[in-house]
Amino acid sequence: KAIYKNGISQRTFEEIKEEIASYG
Amino acid sequence: DVAKAIINLAVYGKSQNRSYERLALLVDTVGPRLSGSKNLEKAIQIMYQNLQENGLDNVHLEPVKIPHWERGEESAVMLQPRIHKMAILGLGSSIGTPPEGITAEVLVVTSFNELQQRAPEAKGKIVVYNQPYVTYAETVQYRVQGAVEAAKVGALATLIRSVASFSIYSPHTGIQEYQDGVPKIPTACITVEDAEMMSRMASHGLKIVIQLKMGAKTYPDADSFNTVAEITGSKYPEQVVLVSGHLDSWDVGQGALDDGGGAFISWEALSLIKDLGLRPKRTLRMVLWTAEEQGGIGAYQYYQLHKVNISNYSLVMESDSGTFLPTGLQFTGSTKARVIMEEVMKLLQPLNITQVFSGGEGTDINFWIQAGVPGASICDDLYKYFSFHHTNGDTMTAMNPKEMNVAAALWAVVAFVVADMEEMLPRE
Secondary structure (H helix, E strand, O other), X not given: OOOXXXXXXXXXXXXXXXXHHOOO | OHHHHHHXXXXXXXXXXXXXXXXXXXXXXXXXXXXXOHHHHHXXXXXXXXXXXXXXXXXXXXXXXXXXXXXXXXXXXXXXXOOEEEOEEEOEOOOOOOOOOEEEEEEEEOOHHHHHHOHHHHOOOEXXXXXXXXXXXXXXXXXXXXXXXXXXOOOOEEEEEOOOOOOOOOOOOOEXXXXXXXXXXXXXXXXXXXXXXXXXXXXXXOOOEEEEEEOOEEEEEEEEEEXXXXXXXXXXXXXXXXXXXXXXXXXXXXXXXXXXXXHHHHHHHHHHHHHOOOOOXXXXXXXXXXXXXXXXXXXXXXXXXXHHHHHHEEEEEEOOOOOOOOOEEEEEOOHHHHHHHHHHHHOOHHHOOOOEEOOOOOOOOHHHHHOOOOEEEEEOOHHHHHHHOOOOOOOHHHOOHHHHHHHHHHHHHHHHHHHHOOOOOXXX
């Protein structure tokens, strides 16, 4: 469960960037 | 291309103008919605039904207690140097005058400093503040604390220049606050025009006398509700993106701009997402706050009830500074979260609204933001907003359906994407 409770991201910023871009 | 689908539906598709038309129906039917009034409770019941008919999830009302103040009959007449009936609006929570009113000489000041310097002259007088408008955040202190500061030096009442960027002889009401241990005196706002005229008169050495009558009265707290509707998350339903606006308003105009627009683009955001058959991973929760104008009273009780789940709130959003054409998103949060939001806003490129500013805030979401939850609000034309803010000009005529379409599209894209990303927004 990729949640973000302890402040440590499971993902790199590049992965997040790509994820967001996929909505466009 | 979810973002494009939302934008097309909201701005060019069959849902365009829906938020404006829905808002017009409510405010034309109910009118303004002062805390403690029957209008507000009627509006809440109408919205409760609307949201159920819209097929949203978990539509419910959360009970809260709110202040109940009524304006009553009020008037201010300049008797000297000439007869002049002045437009006024009593300030929220002010006490009233005796039935015969207060008739006294006026002392005009332009700042708290000047009031302190001329304190001996204020005793037994009506203090008129003619403070220059700097920004709303900075100048509003005169409206909020003007009565208390004047009472400390023996004034009988205060008349405070409206906190407004522009004026066509229309007073701007708003909340004010008394202080324990300081006498309560009646306080009302006057127009920019009258404040400046009295300042000129005083500078020419003319004696100014005003008769002030105010029937304002505070009653016991009233029962009300925060109105809640959701699109339940598909993967992490306990996690939340909160989208909001407030349903109450001052007893002026129709309460369309402040904050009917914010409330209805929040509803529109959920409606757009539902229309497209979308369901984000996290729950999208819309809250229509009650009694924001008295200081986030409904929102504070919501925060107290729900703060135990604060770690599950990825983003809190409130639109409460107009729904004119947005210039960008205001955001408060960690640096990591900010760069993510900058990526999210790139999805609004088709609308050419991609900027992320600082200062994401809202009276009703600041409790969460101050506790570390990322917060967002809409940045639009504040000069125009504060021209109508808290006046009888706050009507549907001040609203623009096309601009509301764009604001709703922005609100829906941001809310959906943040609610659907794999991870919550990172905090400090």
